[in-house]
Amino acid sequence: MVPISFSSTAYLWSLVGLTILLYTTRRSRQRFRLLLPLPPGPKKLPIVGNLFDVPADRPWEAYQQWNKDFRDRWRRQRKMFHEAFHAGAVKQFDPQIRDSTHRLLRRLLRDPHDLMGHFRHLAGALIMDVTYGIDVESLDDPYIKIAEEALHGLAIACVPGTFMVVRLASYPAHQDTQTHFQDLIPALKYVPSWFPGAEFKRKARQWRDVTHELVEAPFTEVKRNVAAGTAPFSFTSLNLGLLAESDSGSKRGAVKEKDIKETAAASHAAGADTTTSAMGTFALAMLKNPDAQKKAQAELDAVIGHGNLPELGDAPALPYVSAIVKEVLRWENVAPIGIPHRLLVEDEYRGFRIPENSIVIGNEMYPDPKSFKPERFLLGGKLNSDVRDPEAVIFGFGRRICPGRHMAYSSLWLTIASILATFDINKAVDNDGNVIEPSYEYSAAVIFTPLPFKCSVTPRSPRAAQAIEATVGGKCYFK
Template sequence: MVKELMGWYFIIGLIKYGDEWRIHRRLFNNAFNIQAARNYEPHEVVGAHMLLKRLLHTPEHFLPHFRQMAGEIIMSVAYGIDVLPSDDPYITLAHKAVYTFSIAFVPGLYLVDTFPILKHIPRWLPGAGFKRQAEEWLKLSLGMLETPFAETKRQVEAGRARASFTADSLQALKDSENELYYQENHVKAAAGTMFAGGADTTVSSLSTFVLAMLANPEAQKKAQEEIDFITGGKYLPTFNDKAAMPYVSALVKEVMRWENVTPAAAPHLLMTDDEYRGYRLPAGSIVIGNAWAILHDEAMYPDPYAFKPERFLLNGKPNPAVKTPEAAFGFGRRVCPGRHMALSSIWITVASILATFNITKAVDEEGNILEPSHGYISGLICAPTPFKCSITPRSQDAVALIEAAVSEGLPL
């Protein structure tokens, strides 16, 4: 349903293992390995600062603001394209497309995934509604793949493209006297995967962060005290402060563990026979890794349903005995290749918000506290259902820091 009928064939997680997959993976690793990911930190800082400005003026729209920030960063990194300050067509397109992907990717939802021969039945037959649905959703996935790529390619050919993954990769193809290991279609597919991967996952994580602060004000206070101790309230946090803020880093880890974005992870296909706890798993079987169970394992994470950043610390420093929640990004060769950039983006955003704002429960006109439901939208990507909260500046000095940072910031 997803790969063939809906047109998500370009997503690296759905490409069959082999030479083609290795080309895509190499492109990704070159652009997003742990060292290369640091090149995108300036983009993430500017994106976080612009988010603070939006929260300052319209804090009630924090969910759209998260989506805007994530879109700004990934469009800049992947394509070198500036997006509109609101209602941007690229961001809107990605949100709609990824939503359909997340829904359709749930294993067992469509009979055609169990009986692939059904993909050949005429669209007008009774019971072929999935084909008509896929035709509409196909427009979204292909639009997301083709539209921004075409714009960046046009800029490269005109000689005015800004540095980005797509522009740099296409320029290298253009300038190289010898044949490179990749071709233009590989660049397009990799950029499309970046666009899709960064569209809603970051939004879900940041929304969960807000829910966690509403439910655990003491964790918010501890993180703010650590930030204040390092910055003295004189500047906004930077990546240079990360090592000196272990509690903030632990808080981010706990956000990723507590309500992980992809509880079921992506299905894997066994290439050889295997055995697990006495169960025979023949080659060709589909295995779904239970990331939720791994990240809520009481043996590794005692009291797993409680939000406790301290579980990752020992005497105020990172505790090597407690596993980082890497399962939130998948497993093995199919692990999310953009995880280093994703984590750094979430870290600077969380640190920046906590440095300047207080997150508290909203109240109605009569002063009654509005409790968030803590409900989540089901799908491959699980995100909190819309909720209300109060996001207010911690002080006038915090407001001044935001305004100064935005005025000094560079365009994405």
């Protein structure tokens, strides 16, 4: 018998893998319908499936109810989110936005060196506060860690070409179902996780577990606090309170509670990286364009007075500050390639036919796009409504437009205005007095985030420092 060497073993495994791949690929067309996700419906039992769900009496009424229960759950959850965060309702979270902004100012005053770390803390803490009413003291908070790990997995999976099997439809972790992989070679989803080269399945299982914790852990804490009467005001406590007044304990109530939990988790995961990216772009823009910083500070001093902190209600009287916020969003887009959309029907664009099912990516053109020019949004000292507002693009469009855009913009505006009112952002210098020029480079990922850079953040005056020290964080408690 000839002993099998390592190279022979590898060759044998390759042949086995190739045989499986050819076999499954050959049958993939016949089995394509089996790869598609099933429509929503009652949960199956082992072996018997949905046998006991089929009603013996008046089945048409049960089927009609199933249609109501399982049709497009996305609409229910989006409606729930919209009711809490539309342009008018988002004002109920102004105290949390103000408190998180003031906390950021105090951290910058104590430690001005870790600017991007403070921005990450701001974003994560605000989302946890608004969504769950949970205080986050540092970036080491377990809830922040969970969200970062879950988003890291999403960022990797969303990059085309990372895996031969790239997720197109991935079911949430809270559903008892397998993750579906459908892209380049759909048949690879049947390869067992222990098989050489099936690392994508092992990663998917790891990310599923983290996502499950992201959904369950903070919600469980809020539910416990609501029952004890100690839950601070938040999206979750608000909706759990409304649930308790109406459908608590019923089957319908269980569905609503699940909607609350899943909607909260989506908002928890959605905003942290994007907010951090925009704030980093703001800092780089000020380093590259010191004149814009001075103009904004002059406007703030003239309108609210030096040494005072701005409020969200001051925005209409501060058009140049608002123009800076818009230019920050336009200059280096948080998601420069956008989210691809699929056309449901054939369309036409500038005389060209766009076939049904085409994948399209939105784009927007501005004159001199590489220059940071807040003035492009101004006319006669006021915001110019004739210029395309970047908010109309960066938050998406159509039915999938970001429902949290009003919250995100309010937070970004107040944070930028408050930093401009109290701090100077300048280029750092080394020990020999030489200016350290930032690279102005960004990570090449789904979310465009500035690479690490150094800068100098100093209070504009003792009066500005005193204004920061005088801030007192407060909370509105749910009753």
